Structures are given as C-alpha cells and as structure tokens.
Amino acid sequence: MTTRGQRATQNDPKWPLAGSTAVLRPDPTLTVTQTERAFQNEVVRYARMMGWRLYHTHDSRRSEAGFPDLVLVRRPRLVWAELKSERGRLTDDQRAWIEELRACGQEVHVWRPSNWMIVAETLR
Secondary structure, eight states: OOOTTOOOOTTSTTOTTTSOSTTTSOOTTHHHHOOHHHHHHHHHHHHHHTTOEEEOOSOGGGSOTTOOSEEEEETTEEEEEEEOOTTOOOOHHHHHHHHHHHHTTOEEEEEOGGGHHHHHHHHO
C-alpha cells in the first residue's frame, strides 16, 4: 500500500498490472468522445498513484495564455504536459510555450486519450 508521495510497486495492490488493467487500457470507444477534463482527471489520478507531484492551474483566466495544463515532478524528472481531447487543437500560445520549454531542454508532451499507453509509460 502506498502513502502520499510514495511510488506504487508491483507488490502494491494499486499497481496497475497487478489488478485491473483499466488504468493502462481504457475503453477505446471513449477516446473519441472523452472530454479534456475527463482525460485530465485520469492522468492526474494515475500520476498521483505513481508518486508524482503535480500542479494544475484550476482557473486559467488570470494566468499566462498557453501555459501547459500539468507540471509533474518526481525525482529526477520534471514533465510538462498539455492535454487535449482527441479533436482538440493547440493554440499559437500553447505552441509557443512548448517550443520555449523544449528549447530549454525540458521534457514536454502533448497527450490525447488515444495516447494513453504513452502517458502510462512516461509516468511509470
């Protein structure tokens, strides 16, 4: 059993491969219709289960336009993630943030529900 801040292990009942595989293999019919918010909730839940600290601006109206949806930290890594629905498009401001962060050597991802296996592998 993990406590806050600990990473799940294979002996832990929360380890996704030991119990349900739903965390790693969501219903493929949901990927097309899943909202960005629902997808974000899945990513946040999985990241916390895997021991990541994360930040998300809950009300972005007063924040810098285009700032990535999630900032995830687990030593020694820092991951920036922009989340999109299957049909969502990046704005010019989001592209600019992603480009600047990558130019600084940061690990930046754009994830969609259909990329779930990549999300899971990145956060494992």
